[in-house]
Amino acid sequence: VSDKGIYSDIVFSPGLQVKVTGGHQDKTLTCSTTCTLTDNPTYIWYKNGQHLDESTSPQYKDPVSSNYEDSYSCAVKGHEDLRSPAVCVQGQDCNRVTYTKRTICALKGSSVDISCTYFSLYNITSSLWFSPKQSDSWRDKSTPEDLTTDPGHAGRVEYAGEKERGRSTLRITDLREEDSAEYKFIFNTRTSRWGYSFPGTTLTVTDLQVKVTPAAVTEGERVSLTCITTCTLTDNPTYIWYKNGHIVKENTSSLYSDSFSAADSYSCAVKGHEDLHSPAVCQKCWSVTYTHQSICALKGSTVNISCSYTYPSYHEIKKAFWFTKWESGIDAEDLNLVPGYEGRIEYLGDNESDSTLRITDLRLSDSAGYRFRFITSGEKFAGSPVSLTVTDLQVKIRTSWFSTWVTLTCSTTCTLTGHHTYIWYKNGHKVKEDTSSSYSDYCNTEDRFTCAVKAHGDLHSPAVCVRGQKCWSVTYPHQGVCALKGSSVDISSTYVSGYDTITSSLWFSPKRSASWKDELIPEELTTDPGYAGRVEYAGEKERGRSILRITDLREEDSAEYKFIFNTQTSRWGYSFPGTTLTVTGLQVQIKDPTNIIEGKELCLFCESICFLQDNTSYIWYKNGQRLIRHETKYLYLKPVSSEDTGRYSCAVENHEDLHSPEETLTVRCEYVGYNYRTTH
Structure with missing residues (x-):
């Protein structure tokens, strides 16, 4: 052709x-x-x-x-x-394809539009954008594949302008350095393909850096600062200069000069992209530098948001924390105190120069900008925000009514941070493991597909049926459940058997397979001696829904639970992931227990080994008496006094009988005079 x-x-x-x-x-x-x-x-x-x-x-x-x-x-x-x-x-x-710009230079983290106009003497049957750089991942290296199906651009590519005949725009968001490449547009007619061999638009992605001249400088000397990039930014941008976090200049020039002070920090940005600062430069200044400016992570997984920070050597760190909401004149709120994050966040680091915020069991609502703040003996400073986007997995499917060949894509709303391997499942069985998010196969009308990401194999996408919704399926509303030792829990599923009649169904736990007569044939949980008198089924009368209820929960009940149904010809649900139950007790933990001195702040923490769902309210007890107006898992004593000495325990609302063991708190009272010190 x-x-x-x-x-x-x-x-x-x-x-x-x-x-x-x-x-x-x-x-x-x-x-x-x-x-x-x-x-x-x-x-x-x-x-x-x-x-x-x-x-x-x-x-x-x-x-x-x-x-x-x-x-x-x-x-x-x-x-x-x-x-x-x-x-x-x-x-x-x-026939022609005309690119608006031959070269484009754009900022890392920003968005770019690459556009062209085109004309054909014949009817156009299809068109697409592609990058020759991605040819190694194509099924046929001589046949370009649509950039929207490339896993490295997942959730970041869209087409605009198609409705206006003869114009197409490729939009790439959240730009990364690896996006630097040539991009081309082609269209196909019934007889030929047009645009493949012509030069397209070359995109270069750059970040911002501050260069200081001269490199060696003394206090008070005049320095020249340049906001540098690896390419010349398109469209003559306006540069913004920051000194100690405050705007000091806004100009089309990338240069700025000032009298040097070792305590000052400088950074630059481009107007319209103020959130994409350069790293701050300084000698003994205030700065926060993040490992990543933006992160995309899977719902249900764990994410680490890390930074390093500097401050003048004569200051001492008093407090450091992460936050998401900031308003002028209002103090930022430590994430530890924000409802919804209880039990899911942890601060790691040396409390001197680096910090990591770890968030577990990620939710879609955790998508936000996260900032680090530290307070010293004489000042406070906060970094710019890191953007966290939380996504789930969805299977998108392309079929033809005239063929059994299907193409599936494991789709996310953003491009997952790092390099990932995708795992494909057909009717619950692994069929492919590859760095590509696409999978093609021949299928039957009853086949269903799911995908997962390696290292997060328990976080499957919802299953998709090849031909509508009449295929067999078992779906669990929760992949993980956390419940209190001694309480009860409901684990539910919905199921569809297509047009086949279900002959029987049951719940089982793979953990108990050693006690089955045949390890490949699951046995009813209600017949297991370890669950005797503690298991019942609910919801059977409602067609397509089943609930497993376990009472008087024990730690050994922590396991995966699955639902299967049988028809006259086959069994369904055995190989699919079920719901994992974690049973936990409660324990009172005291932060900094070796240094409890009257007058200081103290935090008691009602700890569990997993996150209790459903907006749990906590109850605190001192010497067996309930404390009023303390409903979170944190009990703050500000300041702690000798009167706070006593035995503390905690419980969860509606499970007051399942409180934690008591923990004794002893407060030291120190009086410092000219020549004496006493402790009570």
């Missing part, structure tokens, strides 16, 4: 232009410049994007026929990437 197209470019100096002269039948082509090129260059000619001829003469040697479809362009050897705009021999009505 011949490959035809045309592109336009920004004007270079001197620019190349193809001039067409001659009669109606035969044309003469000349590669023209506004001045005479030095060093007797060799000219290269292209016809419909394909290399045609090379010569030291700027004139193409042969007459050109008047084919309406043909276009010609020229270049100079050694500068093949700087082709002339292509020329249609018979006016402008030949």
Whole structure:
């Protein structure tokens, strides 16, 4: 299939232009410049994007026929990437693809639009954007694949402008350095493909860095600061300069000068992208530098948000914490105190120069900007926000009514941070493990597919049926459940058997397989001696829903539970992930137990080994008496006094009989005089 197209470019100096002269039948082509090129260059000619001829003469040697479809362009050897705009021999009505910009330089973390206009003499059957850089992942390296299906661009690519005939825009969001590449647009007709071999738009992704001149400087000396990039940003941006976190200059120049002080920090940004600061530069200054500016993580997984920070050496860290909400004039609230994060966050680090916020059991509602703040003996400072996006997995499916071949994509709303391997399951059985998020296979109408990400194999996508919703399925509303030792729990599932009649169904736990007569044939949980008198089924009367209820929970009940049903021909649900139950007790933990001195702040923590759902309210007891107005898992004593000495325990609302063991708190009271110290 011949490959035809045309592109336009920004004007270079001197620019190349193809001039067409001659009669109606035969044309003469000349590669023209506004001045005479030095060093007797060799000219290269292209016809419909394909290399045609090379010569030291700027004139193409042969007459050109008047084919309406043909276009010609020229270049100079050694500068093949700087082709002339292509020329249609018979006016402008030949097939063409014209790019708005030949090169684009954009900021890491921002968004970019790469656009083109196109024309076809014939009806266009399909079109797409692609990047030759991704060819190693194509099924056929000579057949470009749509960029929207590339796992490295998942959730970050969209097309705009398609409704306006003859114009297409590729939009890439959350730009990364690895997005630096050439991007091309092609369209297909019934007889040919157009645009594959022509140069497209080259995108370069850069971050911002502050360069200080001179590098060695003394206090009070004038320094020159430059906001540098690895390429020249498109569209003449306005630069914003920050000194100690405050805006000090806004100008189209990337330069800023100031009197140097070792305690000052400087950073820069571009107007319209103020959230994409450069790292701060300083010697003994205030700064927070994050490992990642944006993170995409799976719902249900764990994420680490890390930073390093600096401050003048004569300061001492008093407090450090993470927060999400900030308003002018209002103190930021420590995430430890924010409802919804209880039991799911942990601070790691040395409390001197680095900190990591760990969030477990991620929820979609955790998507937010996260900032680190530290308070010293004389000042407080906060970094700019890190963007966390939480996504689940969804299977998108493309089918044909005339074939059993299907193509599936494991889709996310953002591109997962890091490099990942995708796992595909067909009817509960693993069928593929690959770095590509796509999978193709022949299937039957009753087949169902799910996907997962390696290292998070328990976080499956919801199952998708190939032909609508009438395939067999077992679906669990919760992949994990946390419940109190001694309480009761309901584990539920919904199920569909298509058009087949269910002959029997049951709940089981793979953990108990050693006690089955045949380890491959699950046995009813109600017959297990370890659950005698503690298991019942509910919801059977409601077709398509079953509930397993376990009472008087024990720690050994922590396990995975699954529901299966049988028809006259097969069993369904055995190999799919079920619901994992974790049974926990409560324990009072005292932060910094070795240093409980009257007058200081103290925090008691009602700890569990998993996160209790359903917006749990906590109850605190001192010496067996309930404390009023303390409903979170944290009990703060601000300040702690000798009167707080006593025995403390905690419980959960509606499970007051299941309280934790008592923990004794002893408070030291210190009096410091001129020559004495006493402790009570």
